[in-house]
Amino acid sequence: MNGRENDLTAIDDAVERALDWLSVVPTREVPSRLTPEEVIASLGDLSERGRPAPEVIDSLDEAVRPGLMASGSGRFFGWVMGATLPVAIGADWLVTAWDQNAGMRDSTPGVVGVEETAARWLLDLLGLPEDSAVGFTTGATMANFTGLAAARGAVLSRLGWDVETQGLIGAPPVRVLVGEERHGSIDLALRYLGLGRAETVRVDDQGRIDVADLASRLAEPSETRGGTIVCLQAGNIHSGAFDDFAGAVEAAHRHGAWVHVDGAFGLWAAVVPDLADLTAGLAGADSWATDAHKTLNTPYDCGISVVADAKAALAATSSHASYLLTSSRVDPHELVPEMSRRARGVPVWAALAYLGRDGVRNLVAGLVEAARGIADGISAIPGTTVLNDVVYTQVSATFGDRTGEVFGRIIEDGTIMPSASVWHGQPVIRFSVSSWRTGTEEVAQTVRAVRTAAEGADVLSPVS
Numbered sequence: 020m021n022g023r024e025n026d027l028t029a030i031d032d033a034v035e036r037a038l039d040w041l042s043v044v045p046t047r048e049v050p051s052r053l054t055p056e057e058v059i060a061s062l063g064d065l066s067e068r069g070r071p072a073p074e075v076i077d078s079l080d081e082a083v084r085p086g087l088m089a090s091g092s093g094r095f096f097g098w099v100m101g102a103t104l105p106v107a108i109g110a111d112w113l114v115t116a117w118d119q120n121a122g123m124r125d126s127t128p129g130v131v132g133v134e135e136t137a138a139r140w141l142l143d144l145l146g147l148p149e150d151s152a153v154g155f156t157t158g159a160t161m162a163n164f165t166g167l168a169a170a171r172g173a174v175l176s177r178l179g180w181d182v183e184t185q186g187l188i189g190a191p192p193v194r195v196l197v198g199e200e201r202h203g204s205i206d207l208a209l210r211y212l213g214l215g216r217a218e219t220v221r222v223d224d225q226g227r228i229d230v231a232d233l234a235s236r237l238a239e240p241s242e243t244r245g246g247t248i249v250c251l252q253a254g255n256i257h258s259g260a261f262d263d264f265a266g267a268v269e270a271a272h273r274h275g276a277w278v279h280v281d282g283a284f285g286l287w288a289a290v291v292p293d294l295a296d297l298t299a300g301l302a303g304a305d306s307w308a309t310d311a312h313k314t315l316n317t318p319y320d321c322g323i324s325v326v327a328d329a330k331a332a333l334a335a336t337s338s339h340a341s342y343l344l345t346s347s348r349v350d351p352h353e354l355v356p357e358m359s360r361r362a363r364g365v366p367v368w369a370a371l372a373y374l375g376r377d378g379v380r381n382l383v384a385g386l387v388e389a390a391r392g393i394a395d396g397i398s399a400i401p402g403t404t405v406l407n408d409v410v411y412t413q414v415s416a417t418f419g420d421r422t423g424e425v426f427g428r429i430i431e432d433g434t435i436m437p438s439a440s441v442w443h444g445q446p447v448i449r450f451s452v453s454s455w456r457t458g459t460e461e462v463a464q465t466v467r468a469v470r471t472a473a474e475g476a477d478v479l480s481p482v483s
């Protein structure tokens with residue numbers, strides 16, 4: 020192993036290449052032009068003898084670069100992703116260099132202190148109950164899993180059943196009610212938890228749960244009395260719509276149900292006073308899931324799970340729950356499914372410290388403003404219809420039977436990258452504004468790119 024300290028030069032090399040990538044992201048065309056197979060072919064087979072560390076870094080960057088999506092660009096609107104603030108990248112690099120196992124307080128008081136500070140700031144910022152358990156997960160899928168695991172344990176425990184020791188076989192039934200347009204990660208989390216397929220509740224034209232239908236479903240006499248979990252949504256991926264939390268939480272709690280909210284990108288609306296109508300009643304739920312790697316613009320990967328009843332959270336994910344219920348010391352791994360874990364909360368802390376309350380508010384408000392700008396701009400293009408009420412960061416548009424063709428031209432041009440999707444049975448082009456880099460100039464470029472594609476003119480010249 021002698022000589023490997025010299026490998027530290029590979030880190031300089033990586034930093035230089037990373038900075039170079041970050042300098043081209045704002046102007047580069049957005050889509051990747053390589054397939055994974057082409058990258059695999061260029062990487063070849065494992066050699067007998069290794070190679071010098073800097074050479075490995077160089078060849079990695081060269082092989083991968085053309086196959087990268089410029090998802091940090093202000094002209095990237097695909098899926099729901101989000102860019103990364105430079106300060107969060109810097110903090111994330113420190114996390115890597117420190118190489119701490121952030122699972123336990125004793126193993127790394129430093130990063131645990133930072134993560135617990137980030138957790139406290141988040142609860143305050145998002146207006147959630149201050150005694151809640153906060154876990155930093157890989158993403159909203161696992162944050163949904165964590166909240167729903169607490170929910171499963173709590174509703175069964177009220178019926179005298181300890182799912183953590185008795186399992187699900189022979190347990191009283193658990194009924195889960197979800198809106199027809201919940202995100203697929205809710206179904207995944209329920210599968211992982213052995214709860215199978217949820218019952219769907221009607222939604223309105225924007226994808227919001229129908230509170231009257233929910234209330235009548237909750238009131239149905241169930242032959243075998245069991246526990247009930249209701250999943251609500253803050254931010255529909257197609258419309259950006261928010262469920263009526265005040266009404267739905269009241270109905271659910273009246274029937275003794277636990278309410279979980281998937282707010283992967285929508286929970287952040289709670290920081291903007293102008294959007295208060297969207298999140299009214301949100302804090303009355305029992306658990307919430309969100310992502311930092313989307314709206315907050317921290318690097319992959321980081322989700323956040325919040326459970327108001329900290330004991331229910333610990334009962335679900337702590338490996339020594341009985342000890343913990345009497346202890347005030349909670350180790351970070353007890354709030355998430357993983358044991359050894361990366362200090363994902365550190366870049367969250369850095370983003371919040373850098374932005375301040377005002378900066379987070381402006382970040383989220385800026386995304387909404389850009390989404391409205393895109394919607395207004397493309398609505399004026401003949402043959403284009405924006406299908407959703409643009410209340411948040413999502414815009415879904417149709418170009419009639421030319422939608423697929425228009426999308427193809429947009430991708431070929433490469434100036435912007437929205438998603439092709441299907442909403443209410445209709446093909447749509449969807450814009451999710453999630454990058455701190457999207458400003459008025461990017462909105463204007465986006466509208467121009469869509470107009471050119473919709474008018475079927477020759478493709479634009481690439482941005483650079």
Ligand SMILES: *Cc1c(COP(=O)(O)O)cnc(C)c1O
Nearest residue numbers: 099158159160202204281283310
């Ligand atoms: C992205 C998303 C998820 C899943 O989050 P991951 O971070 O990909 O695990 C869940 N719900 C909604 C509404 C989302 O947009």
